[in-house]
Amino acid sequence: MAQALMIQGTTSDAGKSTLVAGLCRLLARAGVRVAPFKPQNMANNAAVTADGGEIGRAQALQAFAAGLEPRVDFNPVLLKPTTDIGAQVVIHGRAVHTLSAREYHAYKPVALQAVLESWARLQEEFEWILVEGAGSPAEVNLRARDIANMGFAEAVDIPVALVADIDRGGVFAQIVGTLECLSPSERSRVRGFVINRFRGDLSLLTPGLRWLEERTGKPVFGVLPHLGNLALEAEDGLAPVERTAGARLRVTAIAWPRVSNHTDLDAWRQHPEVEFHWWHGGHWPGADLVVLPGSKAVQADLAWFESQGGAALLRRHLRYGGKLVGLCGGFQMLGEWLDDPLGLEGAPGGRPGLGLLPLRTRLESQKVLRRCRGRLAAELGGAEAEGYEIHLGVSEGPALARPAVIGEDGVPDGAISEDGQILGTYWHGLFDSAAAFAALSRWAGAALVTEGAAQRREAAIERLAAAIEAHCDWRRMLGLS
Structure with missing residues (x-):
């Protein structure tokens, strides 16, 4: 059966998707049969898979990073919002319902069965599965019937690494506050932390890292630099635009x-x-x-x-x-x-x-x-x-x-x-x-002349993997050393 690690975030857009993609590339480069997995995704950006379904674009990107064709098992539940309180529900690549948030909450046990079916198939085929959470596990109002974060991690008994975005500010509060919102069993499941999008002098951050490790009893596996102009597809919000001179x-x-x-x-x-x-x-x-x-x-x-x-x-x-x-x-x-x-x-x-x-x-x-x-x-x-x-x-x-x-x-x-x-x-x-x-x-x-999207994506994945390798003890995070 495959080994696994789940990457959860202190917030949405903390860097879960990119961290999973980079880790997929590092393991694939080492000759490991690795697959990405996101139990439940919410996004209107979808990709069409080789087996004729639709999944979130982040899982398609992660599949490419792992050297695989995207397939529906990598994202068995996809929610595509149609209003502020409703979404189309896609199960195993096919739209099956349009439900309100309250209706979907009641539907989650059915969705969980689809998630576990996909999980079982991937467990049989791969040596490693890198799992991406959704949003944040600190959303205590969504804890009941959760299938996207700790609810899934506890159901299949896998460890978790927590990633936080320092560019937003308040990174230590993000991490400590998230842990405080978890149950004792969920908290013990967290192996440690990755801090993402850091700019500046790392020596000025070091005292805070020591405090965090002493406060939580858990290690900081790495501090990843801010990678500007990283040409990877955004899953949710509109990607920011950086102005350039000389436009034609x-x-x-x-x-x-x-x-x-x-x-x-x-x-x-x-x-x-x-x-x-x-x-x-x-x-x-x-x-x-x-x-x-x-x-x-x-x-x-x-x-x-x-x-x-x-x-x-x-x-x-x-x-x-x-x-x-x-x-x-x-x-x-x-x-x-x-x-x-x-x-x-x-x-x-x-x-x-x-x-x-x-x-x-x-x-x-x-x-x-x-x-x-x-x-x-x-x-x-x-x-x-x-x-x-x-x-x-x-x-x-x-x-x-x-x-x-x-x-x-x-x-x-x-x-x-x-x-x-x-x-x-x-x-x-x-x-x-x-x-x-x-x-x-x-x-x-x-x-205008440009590289194709595949070439841009490949260069970005390699750049991301190199940054993780240089700035993160990723083998320790995966429990390989």
Whole structure:
């Protein structure tokens, strides 16, 4: 049976996902058969797996770090928020329910069985499993029926390492306070700590580390440096943008309240010659290219956009010759009508779209989940492209006679407007291949060259693993020394 360690955090975004990814790479490099695992994830950023399901993007990244294809067992329960108090529940890669927070709390024993089934399969196949928690184990209001943090660790009897983000401030209070919120058995399960995102002179931190170890009786395994511009996909919040001089192209993406798969924008956000903005409403920054990303609540997000004056701003952008891309839910918004007869993303009913493409979309209960490979349309240069589909909608109309991409199976997708200014597609990840990015940046107004997403991801994983190896006693943390 596999050995295991669970990485939990004092807060959300403390560094759990990246620490697991780096450890996966270090063990895989040592020839160990290692797998990532997250019992329960909550994110609208999902990846399509080789076995035709969907999981959180962090577990897909961790799988790549371990040298594996992503599979549904790495993240058996995925919650995709549709409102502040409700989410679509994905079990073993398939959407099975849309539940309120209270309803899901009652459903957790069923979800736990799915988690334990996946755990058993991975235990049989791998030598090591690195488990990622969710949020923080200090959320005592969620302790009953917990399957994401200590509830899972206790159910399968595995040790825990706690990671804390010093960049937020109050790191010692984070750690000591978290321990105080745990039960005695949970506290004894914690082997020690990792402090993440440190900047400055380590000698000034050392007295605090000694105090922490004396106060808790547990070791600090390492202090990881702040790794700026680490090109890894963010799981939840919109990744921050660092401005660079010398921009040749201005790109603005709409930050919907229920934005999904916003990692589609990473190729633009990380490019040194792109001035990139997330638009949350308010001042319009102007752009050569505007992108409408995916949405988990298309009608509600479009209503928000219009309430912010976004529709008028978009039409002005097009009048001045700007280019516009709609991805998945953003593609659906470009059409004339949106229909949700089953109430899959809100109250049943329909409403007008932006009316920029002659098509209509109807949401259906069967979700499309598939990986895609093919070429951009001839009007865009025919460059090789790849991506994935993950959506409920079915779109129909004359706009589809001018597709944006052609799959290698010959199946067309999306649409290009007759004037060539607007492009829409269900393909996520369209900007991630170097050839497609170059073609689309040329279409947008400036021919840019970039590495593909796979190359950027590999370089970032190697950089992360090197930092863990240099600054953390990771073998001791895993109990290997």
